[in-house]
Amino acid sequence: MRTRRTDGIHAGGRPAILETKYQLTRDEMLIKIMQDYKNMTQAELARQYGVSRQTICRYLKLAREGNGEINGKYISTN
Structure with a gap:
């Protein structure tokens, strides 16, 4: 069990899934999920990444x- 912080700083919630586990930026994370979504269902993606x-x-x-933009380009679902 974690001990409570005593310095008055809120520890925050869960760490971001892909940003920490896969070392991706937010934009890269969105692109990766969109690419995977072409071949997988939302439930399969959730299982793969360990989230709901x-x-x-929400990410989609x-x-x-x-x-989710990279260099000003819109991330397309096509």
Whole structure:
């Protein structure tokens, strides 16, 4: 069991899945999930990355809305 911090700083929540485990930036993470989504279901992606299906759904939504850009290029689902 973790001990509670006593310095008054909030430790935060869960670490980001791909940003820490796979050493990817946010944009790279969104691209990777979008590419994997072409061949896998949301449930399969969730199992692969160890997160909930709702989390995968949120990442896909971010990518579709254009919040995932690399060098100004929109991440397409096609």
